[in-house]
């Protein structure tokens with residue numbers, strides 16, 4: 001089977017600071033995997049490179065077998081790459097419904113329509129409601145997004161990405177800033193979305209219960225380098241990972 | 252839109268068409284007619300400007316450029332080719348504005364925020380200089396006088412109704428646009444441009460789109476105005492004209508679609524009432540603006556809705572307790 005995403009010797013430095021250090025790995029279609037590593041390890045930067053927000057200094061990135069290195073974000077998104085953000089990125093003054101609906105309209109290529117009001121675009125509207133239903137946000141559909149609780153805003157961020165019907169979804173710390181209860185719910189939700197939307201899903205996460213609870217593959221980044229890659233059991237018992245990272249977390 | 256919003260919308264359109272439609276019937280005073288004509292044409296100009304500012308978040312300090320082109324399109328055609336060219340002149344002005352806005356868009360919509368604002372100002376002033384200096388073509392500071400629309404359009408009341416029809420149709424279109432998918436994307440561009448790229452949409456391209464749309468309607472307003480005043484003047488290009496639509500929008504409220512229209516009416520009425528009593532009216536307008544921005548930043552329409560919401564909330568509380 002052809003991998004969904006391939007990174008080949010990707011490098012990136014900010015000034016003298018190496019934030020992506022010769023990283024190579026492949027993500028198989030339908031896989032759910034986690035990227036872990038200490039603060040500043042370069043996890044978010046890696047997502048930025050995959051989505052065209054940053055261009056690597058060298059190396060290649062392939063998505064669905066085609067090279068996407070150096071393409072604009074818009075083109076990469078159009079090929080089926082979706083992303084939710086570490087710092088929630090939504091449209092605060094629009095309603096919860098419109099946040100998702102604008103993504104659906106975008107996917108349907110209807111964002112240049114200027115005569116009929118958004119409510120008349122029934123395909124996008126129905127799809128947006130279905131996504132809000134999956135996320136448990138349907139009751140809040142008509143509220144402006146800024147009124148939502150922090151945790152719900154993080155979910156809405158994921159909802160915006162889902163509106164584009166991505167093949168692959170990157171989630172940057174989906175449970176960050178949540179209470180233990182909310183975390184538990186979000187963990188189950190991410191797993192359910194992965195199945196329901198047939199996604200290849202990669203998430204960055206610091207919460208180890210989430211990582212070892214739902215990931216099939218775990219990759220560990222440290223100072224921009226890929227320190228280890230394997231199943232949760234392999235990672236948990238990897239001496240290098242324990243010394244470098246997990247030691248402090250599990251202790 | 253909810254049911255209550257639809258009802259409000261219907262009421263607003265009813266009032267707008269009713270008040271301005273009946274005015275010539277109620278009052279046969281020429282002065283009132285010209286005043287009302289100024290209000291509706293400036294109202295259109297302000298609403299068009301606010302598509303850029305309030306909706307998309309692009310503060311242009313140079314929309315006078317397009318207003319002037321609309322006016323001089325008519326003025327030059329009538330001056331050199333005769334008054335039969337009034338309407339073709341209006342079409343030419345609008346078309347020229349569209350082409351110029353499209354080309355200029357590539358040049359100035361590569362920068363954001365204050366740099367965009369300064370570039371629009373610079374191009375507006377450049378156009379003013381050219382019109383001012385190129386005396387033997389544009390008439391320079393004398394402007395162009397005697398722009399009388401041909402045939403029945405020459406009738407003041409008839410011309411007023413033509414303006415009203417154009418303004419209502421244009422504002423209706425811009426209103427539809429603001430509720431449409433394109434309008435939604437434009438609001439998203441203002442609130443979170445980075446995320447718009449992650450929707451697979453181009454921020455700059457959408458900004459250029461709305462820049463052209465806004466400029467076309469500014470030019471239409473300029474063209475209509477040439478027939479109201481029967482003249483055009485280099486002032487149409489001057490930065491104070493760009494400033495005036497900003498003031499109107501801020502006064503009325505930039506986050507309400509109809510705010511700028513209300514603001515235009517208020518400014519024109521204040522200019523008229525205060526202007527007839529003291530020559531210091533710009534000072535009064537300045538003070539008014541300072542008060543608005545400092546004390547009522549939501550604008551007249553925004554503050555009114557805020558008050559209403561608060562009042563309804565209190566009534567609700569009282570009902571709950573009582």
Ligand SMILES: Nc1ncnc2c1ncn2[C@@H]1O[C@H](COP(=O)(O)OP(=O)(O)OP(=O)(O)O)[C@@H](O)[C@H]1O
Nearest residue numbers: 014017019037038039040041042043044045046086
């Ligand atoms: N645009 C940038 N310019 C300069 N330095 C940057 C930039 N973006 C990130 N960095 C630096 O690169 C390093 C990696 O940042 P990154 O955000 O990728 O870390 P991370 O692994 O996501 O960390 P966290 O777990 O805290 O989110 C950090 O030292 C950061 O300060």
Ligand SMILES: [Mg+2]
Nearest residue numbers: 043044045086
């Ligand atoms: Mg990060």
